[in-house]
Amino acid sequence: MFPILSKKILGPNVKQFVLQASAIAGKRKPGQFVILRIDLNGERFPLTIADTDVGAGTITIIFQEVGKSTFQLGTLAEGDAILDVVGPLGKATEVENYGRVVCMGGGVGVAEIYPVALAMKQAGNEVISIIGARTHSLVILESHMKQASHKLYVTTDDGSYGFQGLVTGPLNDLIADVNKKVDRVFCIGPVPMMRAVANTTKTAGIPTIVSLNPIMVDGTGMCGACRVKVGGETKFACVDGPDFDAHLVDFDLLVQRQRMYHKQEKLSWEKWKGIHENRIS
Amino acid sequence: MAKKIVHEAMAMPEQDPQERIYNFKEVPLGYTPEMAIGEASRCVQCKKPVCISGCPVGIDIPEFIKLTAEGKFIEAYYKVMEKNVLPSICGRVCPQEEQCQAPCIMGIKHEPIAIGRLERFVADYAREMDKMLIPERERRIAKKVAVVGSGPAGITVAGDLAQRGYNVTMFEALHMTGGVLGYGIPEFRLPKAILAKEVNVLTQLGVDVRTNYVIGITEMIDELRAEYDAVFVGTGAGLPYFMNIPGENLNGVYSANEFLTRANLMKSYLFPQVDTPIHVGKNVAVIGGGNTAMDSVRTAKRLGAEKAYLIYRRSEVEMPARNEEIHHAKQEGIIFRLLESPVEIKGDKDGWVREIELQKMQLGEPDASGRRRPVAIEGSEYSFPIDTVIMAVGQGPNPILLNTTPGLELNRRGFIRADPVTGATSKEGVFAGGDIVSGGATVILAMGNGRQAAGAIHEYLS
Ligand SMILES: Cc1cc2nc3c(=O)[nH]c(=O)nc-3n(C[C@H](O)[C@H](O)[C@H](O)COP(=O)(O)OP(=O)(O)OC[C@H]3O[C@@H](n4cnc5c(N)ncnc54)[C@H](O)[C@@H]3O)c2cc1C
Ligand SMILES: Cc1cc2nc3c(=O)[nH]c(=O)nc-3n(C[C@H](O)[C@H](O)[C@H](O)COP(=O)(O)OP(=O)(O)OC[C@H]3O[C@@H](n4cnc5c(N)ncnc54)[C@H](O)[C@@H]3O)c2cc1C
Ligand code: SF4
Ligand code: SF4
Ligand code: FES
Numbered sequence: 113m114f115p116i117l118s119k120k121i122l123g124p125n126v127k128q129f130v131l132q133a134s135a136i137a138g139k140r141k142p143g144q145f146v147i148l149r150i151d152l153n154g155e156r157f158p159l160t161i162a163d164t165d166v167g168a169g170t171i172t173i174i175f176q177e178v179g180k181s182t183f184q185l186g187t188l189a190e191g192d193a194i195l196d197v198v199g200p201l202g203k204a205t206e207v208e209n210y211g212r213v214v215c216m217g218g219g220v221g222v223a224e225i226y227p228v229a230l231a232m233k234q235a236g237n238e239v240i241s242i243i244g245a246r247t248h249s250l251v252i253l254e255s256h257m258k259q260a261s262h263k264l265y266v267t268t269d270d271g272s273y274g275f276q277g278l279v280t281g282p283l284n285d286l287i288a289d290v291n292k293k294v295d296r297v298f299c300i301g302p303v304p305m306m307r308a309v310a311n312t313t314k315t316a317g318i319p320t321i322v323s324l325n326p327i328m329v330d331g332t333g334m335c336g337a338c339r340v341k342v343g344g345e346t347k348f349a350c351v352d353g354p355d356f357d358a359h360l361v362d363f364d365l366l367v368q369r370q371r372m373y374h375k376q377e378k379l380s381w382e383k384w385k386g387i388h389e390n391r392i393s
Numbered sequence: 394m395a396k397k398i399v400h401e402a403m404a405m406p407e408q409d410p411q412e413r414i415y416n417f418k419e420v421p422l423g424y425t426p427e428m429a430i431g432e433a434s435r436c437v438q439c440k441k442p443v444c445i446s447g448c449p450v451g452i453d454i455p456e457f458i459k460l461t462a463e464g465k466f467i468e469a470y471y472k473v474m475e476k477n478v479l480p481s482i483c484g485r486v487c488p489q490e491e492q493c494q495a496p497c498i499m500g501i502k503h504e505p506i507a508i509g510r511l512e513r514f515v516a517d518y519a520r521e522m523d524k525m526l527i528p529e530r531e532r533r534i535a536k537k538v539a540v541v542g543s544g545p546a547g548i549t550v551a552g553d554l555a556q557r558g559y560n561v562t563m564f565e566a567l568h569m570t571g572g573v574l575g576y577g578i579p580e581f582r583l584p585k586a587i588l589a590k591e592v593n594v595l596t597q598l599g600v601d602v603r604t605n606y607v608i609g610i611t612e613m614i615d616e617l618r619a620e621y622d623a624v625f626v627g628t629g630a631g632l633p634y635f636m637n638i639p640g641e642n643l644n645g646v647y648s649a650n651e652f653l654t655r656a657n658l659m660k661s662y663l664f665p666q667v668d669t670p671i672h673v674g675k676n677v678a679v680i681g682g683g684n685t686a687m688d689s690v691r692t693a694k695r696l697g698a699e700k701a702y703l704i705y706r707r708s709e710v711e712m713p714a715r716n717e718e719i720h721h722a723k724q725e726g727i728i729f730r731l732l733e734s735p736v737e738i739k740g741d742k743d744g745w746v747r748e749i750e751l752q753k754m755q756l757g758e759p760d761a762s763g764r765r766r767p768v769a770i771e772g773s774e775y776s777f778p779i780d781t782v783i784m785a786v787g788q789g790p791n792p793i794l795l796n797t798t799p800g801l802e803l804n805r806r807g808f809i810r811a812d813p814v815t816g817a818t819s820k821e822g823v824f825a826g827g828d829i830v831s832g833g834a835t836v837i838l839a840m841g842n843g844r845q846a847a848g849a850i851h852e853y854l855s
Contacts, residue, residue, distance in 0.1 A: 153666065155667075155669040156568075156659070198568070198611070199607075199611070201610065330567065332791065332793060333791055333792065334633070334654070335650045335651035336647075336648040339642050346635070346642060365642055365744075368744035369744075373672070380668055383665050
């Protein structure tokens with residue numbers, strides 16, 4: 113069992129847990145994730161490790177409630193425990209001094225880009241971050257991102273905070289600035305965002321890394337559920353990724369495979385909501 | 394000693410095929426004591442019992458059968474346990490027709506003795522009577538051994554060494570122990586409750602079982618070596634192969650590992666009572682001819698497939714699956730498409746499988762495995778509608794541990810190179826056995842390897 117030491121609400125339907133998991137904390141590098149199973153009837157699902165405290169033996173996860181498992185997770189409180197947590201899974205993000213890097217996060221993807229930005233800054237890069245959300249209340253980890261970056265842009269789709277528009281807005285401005293070269297872009301967020309960023313940087317010839325989020329089961333390369341296509345080759349995202357060269361990713365296939373269980377997910381969620389409506393906060 | 398010969402083996406009662414395709418309960422129901430005594434009495438107690446040579450772990454078969462015939466079921470069980478610590482499992486899943494029952498004298502003119510069924514009976518009897526053998530720990534040895542992987546190989550090593558007095562810790566990547574016995578072989582062939590009892594024996598022997606712990610990720614082999622006096626690696630052959638044909642990434646195409654993991658480990662046959670979904674359409678095609686293919690196709694049938702096809706590129710005689718599984722599959726209405734092989738899977742605009750294109754094959758000269766090689770017949774391609782495809786075309790070694798363990802030598806096929814007798818690897822103090830050394834094999838061979846490695850580890854540490 114993995115006890116929840118603290119719980120924080122970061123925004124509407126976005127929650128943060130600090131879990132006791134010392135073996136995982138000791139090994140984890142930025143870009144890696146865990147697979148959790150809440151209880152005996154639970155499914156296995158992945159969440160990025162947003163932060164660790166090796167001394168305390170803890171890991172931080174930040175998740176957006178989107179369906180049965182994440183909503184159920186959100187109903188757990190400090191002092192509760194999660195049945196199974198395994199990790200740190202996946203390849204770590206390749207951290208080097210690239211020069212000037214742009215770290216981009218969209219929605220809950222900000223929780224996943226935060227550890228990357230932090231590591232890039234520590235490796236001596238000049239870090240410019242761009243984080244985006246639909247509206248002001250959904251902007252998470254702004255102060256964390258500020259600390260992890262030399263400069264931070266915030267965008268909202270509705271203009272309620274920061275720059276109005278998509279994250280590609282500030283990115284285009286940075287690329288257009290002939291005095292300063294962008295050496296590398298890291299981007300984690302919803303597929304449409306990653307695709308748009310990939311298209312933008314491809315034209316500009318800037319190496320770009322995205323973190324892919326296909327459906328996973330074991331997370332150790334045993335099942336092949338997480339198949340993605342990169343550069344025409346099939347890869348298992350849980351062991352070959354989740355980081356991949358954005359310019360080679362087949363995003364259409366990713367979207368197609370993410371939808372595989374939509375009908376069942378809806379059924380599962382509605383059944384759970386029917387019983388637990390009052391526990392959702 | 395004149396004895397009346399009974400030609401046919403005692404049949405084992407089974408769930409009716411028309412009923413069992415709607416449930417996940419075990420198919421063969423087991424012998425009654427009377428049936429077991431009846432079958433055991435058929436054995437003529439050969440002076441030179443050739444059956445023993447067919448059992449990879451050398452169980453004293455005539456002796457345990459004699460005790461069974463005398464109604465001494467617990468003693469018979471103890472006799473089996475001298476060589477095989479998982480008899481209720483091996484009795485169910487061993488390919489007996491190729492192993493112990495193949496050389497049986499009775500099989501020359503009549504049906505061989507149903508050794509596996511008897512083994513299953515005595516083990517089930519002992520378990521139900523609460524007489525499972527929990528060996529005494531011989532003496533305490535202040536040395537620590539790490540076992541990586543909790544499949545039959547790992548379970549055997551952990552059990553043997555704990556019994557000899559070592560402090561054993563067993564690490565398992567998944568949330569459940571048992572390896573393929575837990576995530577792969579379905580409930581209707583091996584009930585999970587039986588597996589749980591077998592693993593429970595380890596806990597009672599003092600083995601520290603740590604699930605959710607991936608060696609090569611959560612901790613490295615070299616780190617284990619610093620903490621433990623010896624390490625055994627039994628990580629199995631858990632990397633699913635695909636065929637590299639067009640359409641394999643369509644929605645509705647599974648590896649057998651994923652399909653079976655969802656169905657067994659995650660119990661998705663109970664969805665939505667459990668959270669893990671599974672997709673089974675009306676028409677399901679399983680590609681392959683081994684136990685994995687047979688388990689997948691029979692699972693698909695139980696999950697509601699109207700038509701469940703087994704597509705295999707050779708003919709039935711070359712099928713590696715156990716005879717009993719082939720027989721059961723046929724009874725359950727599985728449609729065999731032999732001498733056919735997929736060349737393409739076609740989908741609709743939303744990316745879902747809709748059709749499979751097959752090519753007919755004929756058998757040519759024998760290949761390296763001694764089986765006749767399938768040769769494609771040009772121009773014989775045809776398609777038919779399908780909603781789910783399950784690839785059961787073999788498994789390779791999972792790279793996680795191999796890639797993170799410097800100095801661990803692999804063989805040409807990418808499995809761990811280990812001494813065939815001791816299981817010693819190129820790394821001092823690291824032993825290996827089971828499918829990670831042999832490639833996909835059998836439960837009893839993995840256990841046999843484990844036995845030998847446990848002996849070698851004991852010697853190494855003495
Ligand atoms: C490597 C990786 C890291 C991730 N990190 C985070 C994170 O830090 N924070 C966060 O909020 N989310 C993260 N996710 C996404 C998270 O796993 C899904 O939101 C979650 O599984 C949804 O489950 P659900 O039951 O709540 O919703 P559902 O309604 O069941 O699913 C909603 C959508 O989530 C995806 N999904 C469902 N089941 C799985 C599964 N077993 N594995 C992967 N995706 C699934 C599907 O695309 C599905 O359509 C990550 C995904 C991956 C692959
Ligand atoms: C579907 C199916 C049906 C089968 N049917 C039969 C049958 O009827 N009869 C028969 O005799 N044989 C059968 N087999 C073959 C048999 O199951 C295997 O030969 C046997 O299980 C091999 O045992 P093992 O201990 O070597 O490995 P496995 O049983 O594969 O166990 C290995 C374990 O190690 C774990 N692991 C892997 N990597 C790590 C790591 N890095 N750290 C920690 N843990 C790790 C895995 O999660 C797994 O639990 C079948 C196989 C399959 C797939
Ligand atoms: S362990 Fe397997 S091969 Fe040996 S006697 Fe039992 S069923 Fe036969
Ligand atoms: S060979 Fe057959 S008949 Fe002879 S001892 Fe063995 S099981 Fe009995
Ligand atoms: S999740 Fe099973 S192989 Fe990646």
